């Protein structure tokens with residue numbers, strides 16, 4: 001569908017949160033949703049099979065962000081990362097949100113957010129695995145964690161959840177389809193006449209006039225440049241994409257913009273700062289013959305998801321919080337190994353202190369940003385990961401694990417420094433906070449400080465990433481900011 005030259009509300013980025021905002025607002029208002037990738041529509045028959053299949057992570061539709069040995073997958077399709085993610089839905093801890101509110105973001109305390117978590121859970125059709133659906137490797141992980149003293153609990157979507165081990169709810173239908181936010185939020189309003197989804201549209205920049213965002217410049221798939229004026233713009237291009245669009249628009253740290261030859265339209269030092277993610281370190285083993293046989297047996301009668309169970313652990317760095325680490329094992333097919341399976345046991349730090357940046361390489365809208373996560377630059381992060389690694393090495397998964405493929409060698413801390421990975425959870429690069437906070441980019445309603453007509457709603461606004469997987473919290477960001485906007489409109 002072709003976009004018009006004016007829209008009352010334009011949402012930039014049809015990803016996890018963008019679909020929520022567009023879907024909620026399009027019940028009453030005219031909304032144009034612009035997405036760089038394809039929109040496969042409401043009929044699952046039109047979707048690529050890999051994006052529907054929730055048992056494993058798809059490799060298609062990736063934007064292509066890289067830095068050194070790190071690959072930062074991001075989905076370039078309607079639904080954004082909700083269209084290719086692992087479907088684990090966890091909320092994080094109440095205290096994380098209460099801290100946001102205490103730091104000057106009213107309406108984000110856990111009590112205020114509970115109804116939005118409930119709405120998100122309902123829209124995403126969250127459900128818990130039945131006992132019989134838990135595959136053998138994941139079952140053995142729960143048993144091994146329990147043997148080390150962790151209580152078995154399936155409370156990952158509870159803001160008052162405790163340390164423990166079990167399965168989080170998932171947004172997966174019983175027949176294995178990933179319920180992305182396009183299915184959950186766009187499909188119910190596609191036929192109401194107020195939503196236009198324009199796919200294949202790369203947002204270059206936002207046009208400002210006298211301190212107000214008034215239009216957006218886009219590039220179509222055929223390379224044409226178009227300008228669309230808007231009454232209200234909501235930027236939802238994700239933790240890498242949203243700072244990219246702001247910086248190309250001349251909204252960001254003046255010195256960085258000047259280096260790139262971009263005219264400074266609004267000096268906002270926090271844009272692209274505060275980038276963080278959950279850093280991880282992982283153990284890897286070849287799967288044993290026994291594991292291969294049991295998986296084949298299980299798969300003959302059940303869906304076989306790669307990942308299902310998780311542990312929440314408490315390190316000595318957790319402070320008042322009940323936990324600060326996840327251990328989230330998965331299996332993957334590896335034809336180079338004798339029995340065809342690789343077993344991965346990653347440990348993720350849920351409240352990292354290290355902070356990095358998103359910086360433009362050039363003003364070219366097709367050039368991906370320079371993403372520097374600065375993982376483990378705060379020594380406390382390394383300490384906490386080392387604690388989790390020690391716990392994971394105690395797990396007895398013995399009947400299922402064969403040859404160790406990746407385990408610590410030499411000094412553990414040096415080994416972590418050389419092998420750490422990430423949990424695919426970039427956040428915080430347009431952080432929320434009060435006007436007096438020099439690095440805050442948006443206020444509690446998502447409005448960009450110092451500008452009218454421009455809001456942001458996605459994982460970039462997290463001041464500190466919640467201690468849970470971020471898909472559900474990001475959906476809640478969409479719900480929360482859509483509700484603030486409904487009050488304004």
Ligand SMILES: Cc1cc2nc3c(=O)[nH]c(=O)nc-3n(C[C@H](O)[C@H](O)[C@H](O)COP(=O)(O)OP(=O)(O)OC[C@H]3O[C@@H](n4cnc5c(N)ncnc54)[C@H](O)[C@@H]3O)c2cc1C
Pocket residue numbers: 012013014015016017018034035036037057073074075076077078079080081082084085086087088089090201202203204236237238239241242245423424425426457458459460468469470471472474
């Ligand atoms: C491989 C993987 C597995 C994951 N597994 C889980 C999991 O199991 N559980 C969990 O909770 N979290 C998981 N996550 C993380 C979670 O999915 C993300 O944190 C969350 O979806 C981010 O949502 P968002 O709205 O901020 O961004 P996105 O969903 O990335 O949305 C951004 C959208 O903007 C579009 N866009 C970007 N730039 C432009 C532009 N210039 N013009 C037009 N459109 C643009 C993108 O194409 C995309 O559609 C996973 C992530 C990945 C990558």
